[in-house]
Amino acid sequence: MERPSFSDMQPPDGFRPVSISQAIMEYAKPVMEKRENEGIEDMNLAMNAGMLLWNYTISLEDGHEDRKMKKEIIRLLAKEFEMSKSEAGLFLEKMIERKEHLFPKDIQPKHPMTMFIRKEMTHLITGFNYNKIDFSSSSIPPGREDRDMVESIQKMDQYIAGGADYDEWEDHYFQMEEKCGNRFEPWLKDKGHEEYCENFPFYTETYLNFVYRYSHDDLTTLKSITPEYLEGFFADYVLRKVIIEPYEYTFFPPAMKLLYKFLSEKGYMDDHTAITEIIDEMEPSFIRLLRKRFG
Secondary structure (H helix, E strand, O other), X not given: XXXXXXXXXXXXXXXXXXXXXXHHHHHOHHHHXXXXXXXXXXXXXXXXXXXXXXXXXXXXXXXXXXXXXXXXXXXXXXXXXXXXXXXXXXXXXXXXXXXXXXXXXXXXXXXXXXXXXXXXXXXXOOOOOHHHOXXXXXXXXXXXXXXXXXHHHHHHHHHHHOOOOHHHHHHHHHHHHHHHHHHHHHHHHHOOOHHHOOOHHHHHHHHHHHHHHOOOOOOOOOOOXXXXXXXXXXXXXXXXXXXXXXXXXXXXXXXXXXXHHHHHHOOOOOOXXXXXXXXXXXXXXXXXXXXXXXX
16 A cells, blocks of 8 residues: 655654554553563563553444453453552553543544654654774675675575565575674674674664565665665665664664675675765765654
8 A cells, every 4th residue: 555654744743653563562661561571471461461452442442342352451451460450440541541642533644554643752863973983994804604694695686686486585585684694793793893783783684674575666685775765764664664762763874884894895795885875875864854753
């Protein structure tokens, strides 16, 4: 379904656009906080409770209260979150009010997969401090594992160039993605960027997903991506698909620029400067967009 880019949407003052999945995660924060620092099973339980609450509020908005669902929610809250039934009932009422407060029905956009959410707080968005990164450091020659990674990316490019169906290359993609992360992380460390070893591979993995697994009208690989698609990545894909703290979005441009320097050093491409210069040009607009959405 055709939909406007996040950067083109104009929500009312005090609101910002979010995808449905982001809307549910924001709405469910009070539930998730009750299972903070717990295991995966507990977090999944909290997320399921959040989904039940979300679906129940939807039924209320549609004028069809689901009494069976209400009883199930109160039972679940009382049993799993150490509440009495009266406390569970009060918590449910607060979550109903939270939905009405965050997502007023009368201002929602027509597109069914996007919502406008009230800004509960504002954030100070500053650009990334590039003084911490040395782009002029000497190259690290590729080793055997690096060459294997490059061959894996090149094979992925061949799948795309040949118009292969997704089922043919899905398994290979995830193998390639893992190899990239496994080699990118130690490269960052060897370059003296230990503080980014844990997070930057996540940002570049998101970018790899956009390049290879997102639907594009034109043939797109890491080497052939066009400025238009890069703009779409920053202006829409990142804000629509990724759920992180607002300031963390500013890590995408430096992570991508380091990824291209890494791929160039390892022999995947001869020169990365053309693409990294495009990212340089787009970064200020991306920061302004983040300030508009979260500031």
